[in-house]
Amino acid sequence: MTELVFAGPSGVAILCAYAVVMLLIGWYAGRGGSTGTARGYFTAGGGLGMVTLFFTLYATQYSGNSVxxxxxxxxxxxxxxWQSVPFMIAVIAVYLLFAPRLYVVAKQRGFVTPTDFVRDRFGSTKLSLLTVALMLWGLGNYVLEQLVAMGHGIAGLTGETIPYEVGVIGFIVIMLVYSWTGGMRAVAMTDVLQGIAMLVGIGALLTGVVTLTGGLGTLTTYLTETSPELVGVPDTADAVNWLAMIVMxxxxxxxxxxxxxxxxxxxxxxxxxxSLALMAWMPLATTGVVFVVGIAGLQLFPGLDTGASEQLVGLIANEVAAQNTVFYLLMILLFGGVVCxxxxxxxxxxxxFSSxxxxxxxxRHVAPGATDRRKVLVGKLVGVAMVFGLLAVAWNPPGTLFSIFVLKFELIVQLAPVFILGLYWRRMAPGPTFWGMLAGAVVAGGATLLDLGPFGGVPAGLVGLAANVVICVVGSMAVTRTSRTERMGAVI
Known part of the structure; x- marks a missing residue:
């Protein structure tokens, strides 16, 4: 392996440059006082245009875990x-199923937090609180995943010049500063920066990988000869798991x-x-590309154990950058794009989480009369506390990024019925919806904690979702429609 070209002062300089740009974006986004209201701070006042919205959706779907x-x-x-490509396609399909309809209702009702829809649609405090609990669990898990990815990404791409712990602390401080200043608008604008850098960078990474391995045909031949078990037809359990993961x-x-x-x-x-129409092209342009990069790693760096393979992207990026000046400059772009x-x-x-x-x-429950400015301040402080609380976990991560990734989905997927069925089915009632969501969470969480899944290749989260939907649908069909359900159903 060649010497790590991002190690030393050059890697530090790249990180500093991107950090300065993100801070400037946060300052720019926060000008004019538009972030003083809850709607302005948490949703950019509902004013994101097509390009910014596309890139912020892109950044939401393709996180540090993806790259x-x-x-x-x-x-x-x-x-x-390869299942990672169709399950990203499935995400877009589900967005198109409910997002435009949800937008219309949100615009009419002035929603700010995701739970606003649940509260307005069902009028149930206990269902709203359960929704909040599952959302906070998922978001906390998601932030933990990004902190782990942040440390691995920076350490791998600088050849350990910037250690895991230093990279995590440095960039969460940058993140908190610009998001505190500019709210959703700053977050979305930094997403544009990182999205462009990442798209160009991963395209260059694919080109470099093809050059290093001699082409996709040569790579496939190499794998067939050296690791036939990795290119063979999956067995029944793997095939079932593939389909189940796409759905979940x-x-x-x-x-x-x-x-x-x-x-x-x-x-x-x-x-x-x-924006969603543009997103439909991104699974192949992003997930498909990083899949090829991962497969190429088997030829470029054979024999890595689980821990060493977690820094595969950094190792390959440095190999590509070492080829010539053009690739070096493009890998700088990728380097910053991945971190961003x-x-x-x-x-x-x-x-x-803060909202x-x-x-x-x-x-709603602690200070119902609080002003928007007070709620925004509380949200900011809670966000800071949450991030530093999760640092203790990120210091000694509980598993690979993928294991963390799957864990959060076991519970977060239980929110799907309340949003998707709730938008389209007028008879859906709050009581059965609550008990269905609770049962799904207990089944999924309990099976995960007791290490009982997957069940014949089906993850526990999907088993929980099935129980969730059955209880919700059968229970709702058995109860009388409430006047609130009729009123909201007439609107949507």
């Missing part, structure tokens, strides 16, 4: 990990709280639909 965590998973799983991630990622908040932030329904992607995804989750605590807990 840093997926190639190692492909390295360990082989062609079985398709519905789970589409109802991320920070994804729903981006739906609220669109300037118009047409803007939202155009991780940081921008983390700040999205922190912002959503839920400030609006749904503090603003």
């Amino acid at each position: 840093v965590g997926y190639p190692p998973q492909a390295y360990r799983s082989g062609f079985l990990w 991630i398709g519905f789970g990622a589409a109802v991320y709280p920070h994804a729903i908040q981006r739906v609220y932030s669109a300037r118009s329904e047409r803007t939202l639909k155009r 992607a991780i940081v921008s995804t983390a700040d999205s989750a922190v912002l959503a 839920i605590v400030a609006g749904d807990l503090y603003g």
